[in-house]
Amino acid sequence: MIRRLIKTGNSDALTLSRDMKLHLGLTNNEVEVLYVQDGILIKRSSSLKPRTIEEAADRTESRFGEAIKRLAQ
Numbered sequence: 001m002i003r004r005l006i007k008t009g010n011s012d013a014l015t016l017s018r019d020m021k022l023h024l025g026l027t028n029n030e031v032e033v034l035y036v037q038d039g040i041l042i043k044r045s046s047s048l049k050p051r052t053i054e055e056a057a058d059r060t061e062s063r064f065g066e067a068i069k070r071l072a073q
Contacts, residue, residue: 023060
């Protein structure tokens with residue numbers, strides 16, 4: 001997915017779609033950015049409980065499984 005940066009004051013901001021925000025489990029507007037590694041933003045939100053890879057995969061499958069199957073055809 002490609003997202004555009006928007007200018008806000010002297011900074012740039014990355015916008016998240018509503019679906020992306022829900023998928024990430026972000027319920028408030030505060031996200032603590034820990035670091036950027038290999039072009040990937042590593043973040044932590046106080047509203048998120050720690051998740052395992054398996055839990056994230058299950059959540060993705062339950063939310064987007066049908067769409068992924070249709071796209072794979």
